[in-house]
Amino acid sequence: xxxxxxxxxxxxxxxPEFYVFIIILFLSLFIQAKSxxxxxxxxxxxxxxSMTVPLIYAICAxxxxxxxxxxxxxxxxxxxxxxxxxQFVIVTGYSGPIFVVFLVAILGGLIMGAINGFIIxxxxxxxxIVTLGTTSIFSGIxxxxxxxxxxxxxxxxxxxxxxSLIEVTNAETGLGSSLPMTFxxxxxxxxxxxxxxxxxxxxxxxxxxxxxxxxxxRAGFNVKKIRFGVFTVNGGLAAIAGVxxxxxxxxxxxxxxxxxxxxxxxxxxxxxxxxMGGVGTLTGCVLGTLLLTIVTNSLILIGVPIYWQKFIxxxxxxxxxxxxxxxxxxxxxxxxxxxxxxxxx
Amino acid sequence: xxxxxKTNEPAILSNKNKFSFKKMDGNILRLLTIMxxxxxxxxxxxxxxxLSLANFLSMxxxxxxxxxxxxxxxxxxxxxxxxxSVVYIANLSAIVAGLFMQKFAIAISGxxxxxFIVLGIILGLLTGVICGLFNGFLIAKxxxxxxxxxxxxxxxxxxIAIIITGGSIVSGLPLPFAQLGRTNVFGIFTxxxxxxxxxxxxxxxxIGKTKYGLxxxxxxxxxxxxxxxxxxxxxIIIRAYMISGVIAASAGLLSLARINSAKADFGxxxxxxxxxxxxxxxxxxxxxxxxxxxxxLATIIVQLMSSYLNMFPQISNFYRDMIWGIxxxxxxxxxxxxxxxxxxxxxxxxSQ
Numbered sequence: 266x267x268x269x270x271x272x273x274x275x276x277x278x279x280x281p282e283f284y285v286f287i288i289i290l291f292l293s294l295f296i297q298a299k300s301x302x303x304x305x306x307x308x309x310x311x312x313x314x315s316m317t318v319p320l321i322y323a324i325c326a327x328x329x330x331x332x333x334x335x336x337x338x339x340x341x342x343x344x345x346x347x348x349x350x351x352q353f354v355i356v357t358g359y360s361g362p363i364f365v366v367f368l369v370a371i372l373g374g375l376i377m378g379a380i381n382g383f384i385i386x387x388x389x390x391x392x393x394i395v396t397l398g399t400t401s402i403f404s405g406i407x408x409x410x411x412x413x414x415x416x417x418x419x420x421x422x423x424x425x426x427x428x429s430l431i432e433v434t435n436a437e438t439g440l441g442s443s444l445p446m447t448f449x450x451x452x453x454x455x456x457x458x459x460x461x462x463x464x465x466x467x468x469x470x471x472x473x474x475x476x477x478x479x480x481x482x483r484a485g486f487n488v489k490k491i492r493f494g495v496f497t498v499n500g501g502l503a504a505i506a507g508v509x510x511x512x513x514x515x516x517x518x519x520x521x522x523x524x525x526x527x528x529x530x531x532x533x534x535x536x537x538x539x540x541m542g543g544v545g546t547l548t549g550c551v552l553g554t555l556l557l558t559i560v561t562n563s564l565i566l567i568g569v570p571i572y573w574q575k576f577i578x579x580x581x582x583x584x585x586x587x588x589x590x591x592x593x594x595x596x597x598x599x600x601x602x603x604x605x606x607x608x609x610x
Numbered sequence: 611x612x613x614x615x616k617t618n619e620p621a622i623l624s625n626k627n628k629f630s631f632k633k634m635d636g637n638i639l640r641l642l643t644i645m646x647x648x649x650x651x652x653x654x655x656x657x658x659x660x661l662s663l664a665n666f667l668s669m670x671x672x673x674x675x676x677x678x679x680x681x682x683x684x685x686x687x688x689x690x691x692x693x694x695s696v697v698y699i700a701n702l703s704a705i706v707a708g709l710f711m712q713k714f715a716i717a718i719s720g721x722x723x724x725x726f727i728v729l730g731i732i733l734g735l736l737t738g739v740i741c742g743l744f745n746g747f748l749i750a751k752x753x754x755x756x757x758x759x760x761x762x763x764x765x766x767x768x769x770i771a772i773i774i775t776g777g778s779i780v781s782g783l784p785l786p787f788a789q790l791g792r793t794n795v796f797g798i799f800t801x802x803x804x805x806x807x808x809x810x811x812x813x814x815x816x817i818g819k820t821k822y823g824l825x826x827x828x829x830x831x832x833x834x835x836x837x838x839x840x841x842x843x844x845x846i847i848i849r850a851y852m853i854s855g856v857i858a859a860s861a862g863l864l865s866l867a868r869i870n871s872a873k874a875d876f877g878x879x880x881x882x883x884x885x886x887x888x889x890x891x892x893x894x895x896x897x898x899x900x901x902x903x904x905x906x907l908a909t910i911i912v913q914l915m916s917s918y919l920n921m922f923p924q925i926s927n928f929y930r931d932m933i934w935g936i937x938x939x940x941x942x943x944x945x946x947x948x949x950x951x952x953x954x955x956x957x958x959x960x961s962q
Contacts, residue, residue, distance in 0.1 A: 400933055
C-alpha cells in the first residue's frame with residue numbers, strides 16, 4: 266500500500282497539471298493573505314462565472330492542438346453564430362425552449378467549422394493560416410454583410426441568462442453574485458468530450474492523429490476525416506460559447522469576441538497540452554483556465570497593473586512551448602547527442 | 611502553360627535551370643498580368659479619382675508599412691517558418707524610438723537634435739534586431755516550431771510595448787522627424803516609398819544573389835540536406851529572423867514618421883494581410899520557394915485593390931477583411947493545385 270501511494274505521487278509529480286494545481290493553491294493563498302477577499306463565497310462564484318465561456322473555448326483550442334495545430338477562429342465563429350441565433354429569435358419571435366436557440370447557433374457553428382475542417386483536411390495547409398483567413402472572412406460577414414451592431418437580446422434569452430444555479434451574498438461586504446445556468450452547459454460539454462475522447466475509437470484517433478500522422482494512418486485511422494470532424498465540432502462548441510457569452514451579458518456585442526483566442530491558447534498550454542499534438546488532458550484545460558482566470562481577475566488585487574496581462578500571456582506561450590519541445594527532444598535523445606559532439610569538436 | 615512562349619529568353623540563357631526558370635517567371639508574369647489588369651480596370655471605371663496624383667501618393671504611403679512587414683514574413687517563410695510577430699516588432703520599435711526622441715530630441719534644436727533623432731532611429735532598428743534575434747533563438751536553438759514561437763512573441767512584444775507606454779499612445783515627435791514622413795521626392799514619390807524601394811532592392815539582392823540567400827533557400831527546401839551539406843542551419847535561421855525583425859522595425863519607424871504617433875496594438879489586421887501578400891507573391895509556406903520581387907508585386911496588387919475598393923463608398927472596410935480572407939485561402943488552394951500539376955509533370959519527365 267505504501268509503495269503504491271509513493272508511486273502514484275511520483276507519477277503525479279511528473280504531470281504539468283500537478284504544478285498548475287500547486288501554483289493555483291499558492292496564488293489563491295497569496296491573494297487571500299493580501300486582500301482577504303479571495304476565499305469569500307461571492308468571489309468564488311464570480312470566478313466560476315467568468316470561467317464559463319473560456320472553459321468552452323478551451324475545449325476548442327485543446328481539440329485543435331491535440332489533433333492538428335492552433336485554431337484561432339473560434340471567437341469569431343462564436344460571434345457569428347451567436348448573431349445568427351439572436352436574429353433567429355428576433356425575426357421569428359420565437360419564445361419556446363432555449364434549447365432550440367442553441368440548436369440554431371450550433372448549426373451555424375458546425376457549418377463554419379466544416380469550412381475550416383474541409384480546407385485543413387483536404388489540402389493539409391497549416392491550420393493557423395487557414396483559421397486566420399477564415400477569422401477574417403467571418404468577421405467581414407458579421408460586421409460588413411450583416412452590419413451587426415450592439416443588439417439587446419430578446420426577452421426569452423435574457424430570462425435564460427438570468428436563471429441562476431446558485432445565488433450567494435457575502436455577509437461582510439454585502440456583495441452578491443450568482444452562477445448562471447450556462448455553467449452547467451460548460452460542465453456538460455466537458456463530460457461529453459471526456460467520454461468521447463476516452464471511450465470511442467474516433468476519440469482515440471484524435472490523439473493518434475496528433476501524435477504521429479503516419480502511424481495513425483497505418484493503424485487504420487482516417488486522418489482527414491478525423492481532422493475534418495475535429496474542426497467541425499470546434500465550430501459547434503464555439504457556437505455554444507457564443508450564445509452563452511451573449512446571454513450572460515444580456516447584449517449581443519459583436520466586437521467583444523475577437524482577440525480572446527490568445528488567452529485561451531495560453532491557458533491550454535499551461536494545462537500541459539502539447540502544441541505539437543497528441544498530448545494533453547481536459548483536467549489540464551480546466552486548471553489552466555482557472556489559473557489564468559484567477560490571474561486576470563486578481564492582477565489588480567495583488568497590485569500588478571492590468572497591462573501586464575499580454576506580456577504574461579506571451580511569456581506563458583513561449584515558456585510552455587519551449588518546455589514541451591525540450592521534453593520531446595530529451596525523450597528522443599537529441600540533445601545529449603548534440604552536446605557530446607560539441608564537446609569533441 | 612501559356613507562359614511557356616513568353617519566357618523563352620531566360621530558358622535559352624541557361625539551359626541547366628530551364629525548368630525552374632520557367633516556373634518562377636510564370637509566377638512573376640502572372641502577378642504582372644493581375645497588376646496591369648487591375649490598373650486598367652481601375653483607371654477605366656474610376657478615371658477621375660483613381661488617376662490622380664493624390665491617390666498615387668496616398669497609395670505609396672499606405673503600402674510601405676505592410677509591404678515591408680510582408681517581406682519579413684516572406685523571408686521567414688522561405689526559411690521554412692513564419693513570422694507572425696512582425697507587426698508587433700514594428701510597433702515596439704516605433705514606440706522605443708518615439709519615446710527616446712520625445713525624451714532627448716524635443717527640447718533641443720539644430721544639429722544636436724538631428725543627432726538624437728538619428729540615435730532614436732538606430733535604437734528603433736536595434737530593437738527590431740533584438741526581437742528578431744529572440745525569435746531566431748527560440749526557433750533555431752530551442753527548436754520551437756516557428757508558428758508557435760512567433761505566436762508567443764507576438765503577444766510578448768505587444769505586452770512589452772503596452773508595459774513601457776502604460777497602454778497609451780506615443781505622440782508628439784520632434785519636427786524634423788515628422789517632416790520625413792511628409793517629404794516628397796520629385797513631387798511624385800514619397801520619401802518612405804523611396805526607402806521602401808531601396809530596402810526591397812537590397813533584400814532582393816541579398817536573398818536572391820548572395821551565398822547566404824542560396825543557403826537560405828536550401829535550408830527552406832530541406833533542412834536535413836542542408837545540414838549534411840555543411841551549412842550551419844542555426845546561424846542561417848537566426849539571421850533570417852533578424853533580417854525580418856530589422857525590416858519590421860524600419861516599417862515601424864516609417865509609420866511613426868507618417869502618422870506622428872505609435873501605439874502598441876496598431877495595425878493588428880496586418881498580421882493576416884502580410885501572410886496574404888507573401889503567399890500571393892509566390893512564397894510557399896512550406897519553405898524554399900518564392901522571390902522577393904514577387905512579394906513586391908503582390909504588395910502593389912493588394913494596395914491597388916484596396917484603393918480601388920475605397921472608391922466605392924457602399925463597400926465598408928469590413929468587406930475588405932472578408933475579401934482578404936477569401937483571397938488568402940483561394941491563393942493557397944490555387945498554388946497548391948499548380949504545385950501538384952508541376953510535380954506531376956516533373957514525375958512524368960523524370961520517369962521517362
